[in-house]
Amino acid sequence: MTSNPLLADRDLPDFAAIQPSHVVPAMEEAIAAHRAAVAQITAGGTDDFDTVILTAERADFLLSRTWSPVGHLASVADTPELREAHAAAQALMTAYLMEAGQNRAHHDAVARVAARPDFVNLPVARKRAVDLALRGFRLAGVALEGEARQRFLDIGVALSDLSTRFGNAVLDATEAWSEHVTDETALAGVPDSDKAILAAYAGEKGLTGWLITLRQPSVLAILLHAKDRKLRERVYRAYNTRASDQADDRSHDNSDRIDAILALRHEAARILGFADSAAHSLETKMAADADEALAFLADLARRARPVGERELEEARTFATEHLDLADLQPWDLSYVAEAMRRTLHGVDQEAFKAYFPLPRVLAGTEALIERLFGVRLAKREGVSTWHPDVLFYDVRDAGGEVVAGVYLDLYARAGKRGGAWMDVCRSRFRDADRFHRPIAYLTTNFAPPAGDHPSLVTHNDVVTLFHEFGHVLHHLLTEVDLPSIGGISGVEWDAVELPSQFMENFAWDKDTLIGLSGRVDTGEPLPEAMFDRLLAARQFQAGLAILRQIEFATFDLLLHRDYDPAKGAQVNAMLDQVRAAVAVVHPPAWNRFAHAFSHIFAGGYAAGYYSYLWAELLSADAFEIFAHGDIPGGGATAFRREILAAGASRPASENFQAFAGRAPEVDALLRMRGLAA
Numbered sequence: 019m020t021s022n023p024l025l026a027d028r029d030l031p032d033f034a035a036i037q038p039s040h041v042v043p044a045m046e047e048a049i050a051a052h053r054a055a056v057a058q059i060t061a062g063g064t065d066d067f068d069t070v071i072l073t074a075e076r077a078d079f080l081l082s083r084t085w086s087p088v089g090h091l092a093s094v095a096d097t098p099e100l101r102e103a104h105a106a107a108q109a110l111m112t113a114y115l116m117e118a119g120q121n122r123a124h125h126d127a128v129a130r131v132a133a134r135p136d137f138v139n140l141p142v143a144r145k146r147a148v149d150l151a152l153r154g155f156r157l158a159g160v161a162l163e164g165e166a167r168q169r170f171l172d173i174g175v176a177l178s179d180l181s182t183r184f185g186n187a188v189l190d191a192t193e194a195w196s197e198h199v200t201d202e203t204a205l206a207g208v209p210d211s212d213k214a215i216l217a218a219y220a221g222e223k224g225l226t227g228w229l230i231t232l233r234q235p236s237v238l239a240i241l242l243h244a245k246d247r248k249l250r251e252r253v254y255r256a257y258n259t260r261a262s263d264q265a266d267d268r269s270h271d272n273s274d275r276i277d278a279i280l281a282l283r284h285e286a287a288r289i290l291g292f293a294d295s296a297a298h299s300l301e302t303k304m305a306a307d308a309d310e311a312l313a314f315l316a317d318l319a320r321r322a323r324p325v326g327e328r329e330l331e332e333a334r335t336f337a338t339e340h341l342d343l344a345d346l347q348p349w350d351l352s353y354v355a356e357a358m359r360r361t362l363h364g365v366d367q368e369a370f371k372a373y374f375p376l377p378r379v380l381a382g383t384e385a386l387i388e389r390l391f392g393v394r395l396a397k398r399e400g401v402s403t404w405h406p407d408v409l410f411y412d413v414r415d416a417g418g419e420v421v422a423g424v425y426l427d428l429y430a431r432a433g434k435r436g437g438a439w440m441d442v443c444r445s446r447f448r449d450a451d452r453f454h455r456p457i458a459y460l461t462t463n464f465a466p467p468a469g470d471h472p473s474l475v476t477h478n479d480v481v482t483l484f485h486e487f488g489h490v491l492h493h494l495l496t497e498v499d500l501p502s503i504g505g506i507s508g509v510e511w512d513a514v515e516l517p518s519q520f521m522e523n524f525a526w527d528k529d530t531l532i533g534l535s536g537r538v539d540t541g542e543p544l545p546e547a548m549f550d551r552l553l554a555a556r557q558f559q560a561g562l563a564i565l566r567q568i569e570f571a572t573f574d575l576l577l578h579r580d581y582d583p584a585k586g587a588q589v590n591a592m593l594d595q596v597r598a599a600v601a602v603v604h605p606p607a608w609n610r611f612a613h614a615f616s617h618i619f620a621g622g623y624a625a626g627y628y629s630y631l632w633a634e635l636l637s638a639d640a641f642e643i644f645a646h647g648d649i650p651g652g653g654a655t656a657f658r659r660e661i662l663a664a665g666a667s668r669p670a671s672e673n674f675q676a677f678a679g680r681a682p683e684v685d686a687l688l689r690m691r692g693l694a695a
Contacts, residue, residue, distance in 0.1 A: 022047075024084050030410075030423070030457065031087040031443070034402040041088050041103035042110070048084040049114045052077045060123035065130035067140065071147060071500075072449075074124070079447050079454065079501050085111055086443050090459055092182075095404045096189060096433040105182060112178035116171045119158025128152055143667035147500050150508050150666070157301060159290060166289050173286045177279060184261075184275045185620035188613075189435055191260040191270040192232045197252065200227040204246060209368040212239035214468035222432065232257050233430045234437070235465040241352040242367065247343075254349035255608070262610035272613040279619055280587045283578065296579035299625035303512045304632065304670055308579045311512075311628045312572065318631065319568045319600050321693040325561030326602045333358065333559075348605050355559055363555035367476050370552070373535040373544045376428065376464065376473040379480055382534020383487060384411075386524055390654040391495060391662075392416050395424070405431075407466075413494055422446075422494035423457045429473065430463035437616075438462040438482050440489035440518075445501035456505060458490045474538060477552060481525040488518030497663040508666030511626045515633030516640065516670070517662060523641045526556060557692035562603065564631075564691055569600045571628035574618050578625040636674055638686040643678050 020026055023035040024044035055077035059070055085107075092104040118124070128151050131137065137145065159170040198220065199205060205213055205228060215235050216228035223229060230236055230253060240253045259265045261272040280295075287298035296308040305311040337343035337354045340361065346354065359365040384395040394414045401410035407429055413422040425443065430436070444457035462482060467473045475483075492514075493505035501507060506514055524530045528549055535544035573596045577589065589612045597604055605611070617623040640661075644653035660677040674682055688694040 024048075024087060029444070029455065030401060032402045033087065033091070033404045036087060036091065038097070038099040038103035041100075041107045044084050045088070045107040045110050048081050049110060052081045052114070052118070056118065056121060056124050059127055060121070063130075064127065065134050067131055067144060067148075070127045070131050071144070071151070074128075074151070075147075075447065075500055075502060076449055079445060079449075082442070082501070083444060086441075090441060090443070091404055093435045094427055094433075094461060096186075096435075101186065105179070108178055108182060109175060112175050113171070116158065116174040119155060120160050120162065120167060120171070122160055125152070125155040125160045128155070143498055143500060143503060146508075146667050147503050150503060153302075157290065157298075162289065170286060170289050173282045173289075177282050177286070180275050180279050180282070181620045184272050184279070185435065185616055187261040187270040187272050187275070188616055188620070189433075191265060191267070191614070192436060193432060194267050194270065195232050195256045195260075195265075196223075197230040197249075198225055198227060199230060202228070204249065205244065207243045207245035208239050209243060209371075211368070211371060211468065211471075211474050212243065212465070214471070215239065215465050218466065218468060232260065234463045235430050238352075241349065242356045243353070247350065250349040250353060251347070258605065258609045258611060258614075260610075260614045262613035264608045264610050272619070276589055276612065276619060277587045280577065280581050281583060283624065284581045284583060294579050294581060296575055296625040299578065302510060303626060303629070304510045305512055305628075308575050308625065311632070312575055312579075314632065315568050315572050315575075315628055318564065318693070319572075321688065322561045322564045322568065322691070323600070323602065325693065326565045327561075329559045329561050330602050336361075348603065348609075351603065359555055359558060363558060364548075364551040365555045365558075367478075370477055370544075370548065371474040372539070373537050373542075373548075374475045374477070374480060375536065375538045376475050378536040379475060379483065379534050380426075382530070383483060385533065386484075386530055387487065387491065391491065391658050393421070393495070398423075401425075407431075420455065422455050424490050424494065425457075425459045427459065427461045428464050429466035431466065434461075434463065435616075436463055438486050440486050440493070442493060442505070442507070445493075445507065446496050446499060446504045447501050448499035456494050456496060458493045460486050460490050462486065472538065477525065477531075480531070480534075481522050484521040484525050485518045488521030489514075491521070492517040492662050492665075495658055495662040496665045498665045498667050503666040505665050510666075510670045511622065512629035512632040513636060513670030513673075515630055516636045516674075519630075519634050519637035520641050520644075520657070520661075523637075523645075526553060528553075560692045564693070565601060566603075567631055569596055570615075571631060572596050572600055573612075574615075574623070574627040575625055577618075635684055635687045636670075636682050638690045639682045639684075640674070640677060642686040642689075649677070 022040050022044050023032040024040050025047060026032060055073055059073050064070060088104055088107055091100060128148060132148050132152065159167060162170055213228060216230060216239065219231050219236065220227055220229035230240060237253060237257050241250055244250050261270045263271050263273050283295035287295040290298060292298040300307050300311070333351065333354050334346050336358050337346050337350065341354060341357060343350055343354065356367060388394050395411040396414055398410050398412050403410065403425065405427065407427070409426040411424050411426065412420045413424065415421050439461050441459045443459055444454055446456040447454040464475050464479055465473055489506065496505040498504035532544050532549060536542070573593055576596060577592050581587070593612065617627055623629065640657065643649060644657065647653065649656045656677050661673050664673050685694065
């Protein structure tokens, strides 16, 4: 029995026992075991699926089982000691995976499986696993020779390190800035619930009064509600210059890392024979190439820009007439929008928050999932976690059997990366007589409870929670027993957001939203009149919102497609070019949005941020079909069977076709976004 908790053969990691000192030894042992398994595969010259593919799936599962808790802890429980251990282990892991991807003997063994005369008779999922494995070898540079081969390996290791350092810089810059407030009048307009959070942040530092930070709940509290315009400007500037050359503290500047990341991605793509790193990225997506994705974005921009221009003019007029703001600035936009929602639509986010205490929202989310998909989330106590606030749920089927599990880490805190995401803890894997249940992490940064009062979340937070649960359900409800193509694994990146964005729609469903509400002081459900006002305001400033998404996505694609080694990244110039073509809101010259754009520089969305809108087309179409009841046997049942359960056992286009009975169409997206002619 190993004493290293990362190597223990457990269904769930023993997070409370994991120490930084365990990380590198565990990864060294796990890598050695994986290398031995590959040697076994390649030693006999076999072409048998079980010997070649299943052995590799088992080895990959065990390696992932060791690494997953390490990567997760680095995102949610950062310490200097863990950061150092994670960096060292990640370097080992990256170098090994690059080496393994170029193992020609292993590639040849997989190719022999594909070349068998009876390969065509294999089940669809098994054939798909083989096809994707061969593609993976090709994209890892298995055919490279000599110096090119070594250079590609070196680039992979360097990129992994740079991406980690980029993310760490954003986290450090977020934690580095704060503003201590001792006079409550400076927080005029900020709701009491938000001030309680700021007081808690001050308490963390041993301070009296209130502490404004760059954590998400704090930034939103100020930009949405603070009457002090200068305060809004200071917070906006600090947040939008994080980790840049324009920040007050420039020690976290990501400028050089961005330049290096883009240069190395371009070089790696060229080594593999691609014209640019966008072409390299699009190889594993639904869109045929960057031009198709850019044309999709340009068409949306053409439809959205007149709407956005009208919305901006309406905001300027309102700000002048109602708020005495004649010169509307970017740090005013959220504040003005919130005032417009209250005045014109009767939607007061603070009033709505009172109806969404997080425990009630979670209970309603559990009820929705059970109603749609026939599985029940049951809280399990006594599970080893990384923080006392973390919850764990077993997922039980209609017969009461545990089929999966999910960790929920919901609150913002020091040492935790901002944003919201889902990640894989364990993949589903049926290995001989052993069944490994899928386990997921769901992470958000909601405002924490304040004293004896529960966390109150906004309607936007409800949308976020449903979104992340869509990813979780994609992973947990897979019926594919091979980890490489089960759940979200292997799914085209521009389709992986389909389940998450599909689930978002239920946050706008009257029965669902009222059912999960309960006023924090009385338990009274959200009144129908309030829901009607919320629904009527769903498309409020929808043009501005989608233009912002189009701006980010277009910037990302062009940054990777048009990179010129002779000129370098030219990030700010590219942003200016994109904004001139797309945006109606133009931030100040000192804005450094890209320096904290972790999705593309520290995540998996490089030349793929367009995926959110591409998948929204799929999800809007799918939900409209579901809502109209056009699916025989029930839309939720079909969605689970053809999308969630199927994973990557088929191409995403075939999954959608099996659900909808046709190819996806853009009309539902245009209607949902208020862009239909």
